[in-house]
Amino acid sequence: xxxxxxxxxxxxxxxxxxxxxxxxxxxxxxxxxxxxxxxxxxxxxxxxxxxxxxxxxxxxxxxxxxxxxxxxxxxxxxxxxxxxxxxxxxxxxxxxxxxxxxxxxxxxxxxxxxxxxxxxxxxxxxxxxxxxxxxxxxxxxxxxxxxxxxxxxxxxxxxxxxxxxxxxxxxxxxxxxxxxxxxxxxxxxxxxxxxxxxxxxxxxxxxxxxxxxxxxxxxxxxxxxxxxxxxxxxxxxxxxxxxxxxxxxxxxxxxxxxxxxxxxxxxxxxxxxxxxxxxxxxxxxxxxxxxxxxxxxxxxxxxxxxxxxxxxxxxxxxxxxxxxxxxxxxxxxxxxxxxxxxxxxxxxxxxxxxxxxxxxxxxxxxxxxxxxxxxxxxxxxxxxxxxxxxxxxxxxxxxxxxxxxxxxxxxxxxxxxxxxxxxxxxxxxxxxxxxxxxxxx
Amino acid sequence: xxxxxxxxxxxxxxxxxxxxxxxxxxxxxxxxxxxxxxxxxxxxxxxxxxxxxxxxxxxxxxxxxxxxxxxxxxxxxxxxxxxxxx
Numbered sequence: 001x002x003x004x005x006x007x008x009x010x011x012x013x014x015x016x017x018x019x020x021x022x023x024x025x026x027x028x029x030x031x032x033x034x035x036x037x038x039x040x041x042x043x044x045x046x047x048x049x050x051x052x053x054x055x056x057x058x059x060x061x062x063x064x065x066x067x068x069x070x071x072x073x074x075x076x077x078x079x080x081x082x083x084x085x086x087x088x089x090x091x092x093x094x095x096x097x098x099x100x101x102x103x104x105x106x107x108x109x110x111x112x113x114x115x116x117x118x119x120x121x122x123x124x125x126x127x128x129x130x131x132x133x134x135x136x137x138x139x140x141x142x143x144x145x146x147x148x149x150x151x152x153x154x155x156x157x158x159x160x161x162x163x164x165x166x167x168x169x170x171x172x173x174x175x176x177x178x179x180x181x182x183x184x185x186x187x188x189x190x191x192x193x194x195x196x197x198x199x200x201x202x203x204x205x206x207x208x209x210x211x212x213x214x215x216x217x218x219x220x221x222x223x224x225x226x227x228x229x230x231x232x233x234x235x236x237x238x239x240x241x242x243x244x245x246x247x248x249x250x251x252x253x254x255x256x257x258x259x260x261x262x263x264x265x266x267x268x269x270x271x272x273x274x275x276x277x278x279x280x281x282x283x284x285x286x287x288x289x290x291x292x293x294x295x296x297x298x299x300x301x302x303x304x305x306x307x308x309x310x311x312x313x314x315x316x317x318x319x320x321x322x323x324x325x326x327x328x329x330x331x332x333x334x335x336x337x338x339x340x341x342x343x344x345x346x347x348x349x350x351x352x353x354x355x356x357x358x359x360x361x362x363x364x365x366x367x368x369x370x371x372x373x374x375x376x377x378x379x380x381x382x383x384x385x386x387x388x389x390x391x392x393x394x395x396x397x398x399x400x401x402x403x404x405x406x407x408x409x410x411x412x413x414x415x416x417x418x419x420x421x422x423x424x425x426x427x428x429x430x431x432x433x434x435x436x437x438x439x440x441x
Numbered sequence: 442x443x444x445x446x447x448x449x450x451x452x453x454x455x456x457x458x459x460x461x462x463x464x465x466x467x468x469x470x471x472x473x474x475x476x477x478x479x480x481x482x483x484x485x486x487x488x489x490x491x492x493x494x495x496x497x498x499x500x501x502x503x504x505x506x507x508x509x510x511x512x513x514x515x516x517x518x519x520x521x522x523x524x525x526x527x
Contacts, residue, residue, distance in 0.1 A: 219484040221511040222477060248509035351484065381503035382488035407462045416463065421489035422496060 003122045005070030006143055006181065007036065013154075013184055021161075021188050021205050022059055023197065036067035043098065043105045045072050051098040052091045055080030058168045058189035062177055064100065069143055074124035076138070077169035082128070086136060094126050094138060127171055129265050139265050139315070146174055148307055149269040150182045157183025160233060163207035164189045165198060165216060171265040172237055172352075176211050185209065199225050209233035214245045215351035215383040227252055235272075237261035238352035239384040240340045243278040250276055266315055267325055270304045279337040295324055301344055302331045342385075348377035349384050350417040360387060360410070360418055367409045369394050369402045374429045378422055388422040392429060399425045448526070449519045455493050459486055473516030480515065500525055 010019065015030040027035075045051060049072045053064050068075055076094040078087050091099060091108070099106045125146060128136035151157070162180040164187060166173035180187035188205045190198040199220075202210070207229050212220065214236050220226040231253045236245070241260035249258050258276055263269040271291040273280045284290030293305035303324035318326040330341040347354045357375035364373045372392040377385035393402050403423050410419040453471050460467040460481055467481030477487060495501040502525035503509070512518040 215484060215488075218511060219478070222484075222487075222513060224513050244503070244506065244509045248511065251508070351488075378492055379504075380488045380492055381501055382491050383484060386485075386488050386492050388492075404462070411462075411464060417485055419463070421459075421485075421492055424496075 003070070003142075003144060005123075006065050007033070007067075007070060009181055010066055017184065018186050019181065020059055020062065021186055022191055023201055024191070027059065032063060032066060035063045039063055040067040040071065043067075043100065044107070045098055047071060048073050049097045050074040050076070050095050051100055052076040052078055052087075052094070052096040053169065054078040054087060054099065054101040056100070056102060056169075057191055058164060059191070060102070061168045062181075062187075062189070065177070069123050069125075072123055074126055074140075076126040077174075078128070079167050079169050081167075082136070086128075090128055090136065090138060125174075127169075127174075127265050141268070143178075145268055146171075147178050147182060149272070150175070150178045152182050154184040157185045160185040160209040161205060161207045162187045162209045162211075163198070163202040163205075163229075165210065165212045167193075171263065172211065172213075175237075175261075175263070175269065195219075195223075199223065202226065203228045206230075209235075211235035211237065213238040213352040214241050215239060217245055217249060218382055221248055221252060231256045234258045235261060237263055239349050240342070241278060244381065246276055246278060264327065266318075267304055267306050267327060270306055270327075277337065279331075279334070279339040282333050282336050282338050285333075285338060293324070296331055296333070296338070297326070299344075300330045300332065300341070302327045302329045302338075302340075342377065346376070348375075348387055350377075350386060351383040353415070353417050355387070355418050357387075360389070360414065360420070363410060363413055364389060364391070364406055364420075367402075367406050369397045370406065372429055375420065386421040387418060388424075389420040390424050390426050390429060392427065393425055448523055449515075451497070452490070452494065452515070452519055452522065455490055455497075456480065456482060456486075459489050459493070471515055473514060473519070475515040476513060477515060477518060478513075494522065498522070498526070 010029055010032060013029050015028065017029045018026050019029055019032050020027040045068065051068060051072055053061060053075060055078065056064060074094065076091060076096055078090060097107065097109050099108050122142040122144060125141045125143065126138050127141060129139055162176055162185050164173065164176050166176060168174065168177050177187065188201055188207050190201045203225060208231055210231060217236060234249050234253060234256045237260065246258060246260070257274060259272045259274045261269060261272045271280065285294050285296060292307065295303040297303055303320070304327055305324050315325065320326070328344045330344050331338050332341055343349065343354070345356065347356050360375045361373050364370055370391055371394055374390045376388055378388040380386045391406065393399055406423060407419065456467065456471065463486065465481050465486065468475060471480060482490065491501060491503060502521050505525055510521065512521055
């Protein structure tokens with residue numbers, strides 16, 4: 001296989017250079033390489049193998065990336081939080097030959113492996129999208145497409161200790177891992193996803209660079225302990241960063257470089273903004289002086305032209321004849337800024353988790369006593385948006401009881417962030433002039 | 442009953458309501474010193490609390506602030522709502 005691999009990146013540093021720190025250990029380049037080689041030998045994979053990595057701890061996950069990038073045909077990342085049916089479906093659709101989880105390395109299919117070409121340029125990194133309809137789809141990247149916006153300044157990088165708050169197998173988590181590895185920064189990873197131990201680890205290890213969603217940043221500021229870390233690099237992504245959170249961070253971490261990133265699993269990292277203001281400069285669109293070609297379509301959709309596009313039908317369907325990708329994000333020019341308004345589809349973004357209102361409506365309609373329902377995103381000063389539902393009940397029903405039944409049904413059948421936080425009862429639902437259900441807050 | 446007690450009681454009642462609907466265990470003795478993120482509500486629960494208070498009081502102080510403040514305790518949270526009442 002051709003091209004730079006993650007192993008090459010790690011080996012470009014001296015053997016005693018420290019790469020990872022957990023609650024119990026510090027891993028140098030030599031340690032990480034040895035663990036990666038052991039894993040590679042135990043796995044008996046070939047360059048034609050397609051492996052699924054499922055629910056590994058952050059340090060095992062990073063070891064796997066170093067072990068397999070450039071040596072297998074594809075790696076599929078399955079977060080532990082995904083249900084078993086989705087995991088099986090995604091592994092089958094990715095044609096996985098091996099399944100690696102916290103306990104085992106299992107070879108699941110050889111037939112497919114024999115059909116594959118070993119001439120592929122680079123290992124595919126397959127990421128499930130967040131799946132607003134409850135069915136995640138796969139987006140194909142490579143190390144090159146995922147690292148195109150990663151800084152490689154090792155002199156600056158050595159001064160940073162990054163903390164990892166995200167699941168390392170999601171797009172935002174991979175960005176943090178690659179940023180630390182490429183620039184030679186130490187990366188603190190917690191062996192537990194528990195918020196308490198993550199914060200303790202950050203404080204103990206003097207983390208000074210952290211990436212999180214605006215919602216997570218609000219939680220960190222409320223908790224307060226993060227203020228003990230002398231943060232020099234603050235990154236926000238995954239949701240719209242409003243002026244309040246940018247100002248709050250600036251006030252608490254005076255002198256820190258605050259960056260909000262516009263990225264998606266599909267488009268990769270499109271651009272970053274570091275002037276401390278919400279949105280991005282309108283001049284980037286007007287005189288095409290932006291970090292990449294950007295445009296606003298007549299209907300308010302933001303279009304971008306990333307230097308490297310990920311693979312998949314999902315992407316092809318969203319490209320126009322000039323090669324611009326429809327981000328499906330709605331924007332508006334306000335003075336000298338372009339401000340983000342939300343998803344064109346009406347998808348609700350709850351603290352970085354996206355869900356289609358229709359998906360929640362279909363669940364709520366299954367509850368006895370519900371005649372009709374409208375689900376929409378209600379703006380939240382805490383986590384971007386929360387799910388709100390207007391319900392038309394059967395006449396004569398006691399709405400307090402129906403409310404309890406709806407919430408119980410949602411709790412059993414959906415994720416907690418998909419359950420409506422606001423439920424109200426109405427006589428009828430309003431449609432807009434086009435006969436569509438109004439979903440603006 | 443003073444306005445302060447009325448506001449505090451209103452907030453505690455909504456916290457209890459959200460926890461009961463969501464099946465969360467919350468502290469039984471919620472008081473001014475209770476650390477919000479240790480009360481049993483997670484950040485989603487806390488966002489729901491702010492949204493429900495907005496439905497009832499018709500204001501969200503966190504979207505009205507010039508200088509953003511992130512309260513740590515229940516007492517600080519109640520105080521913010523009192524400041525922005527009227």
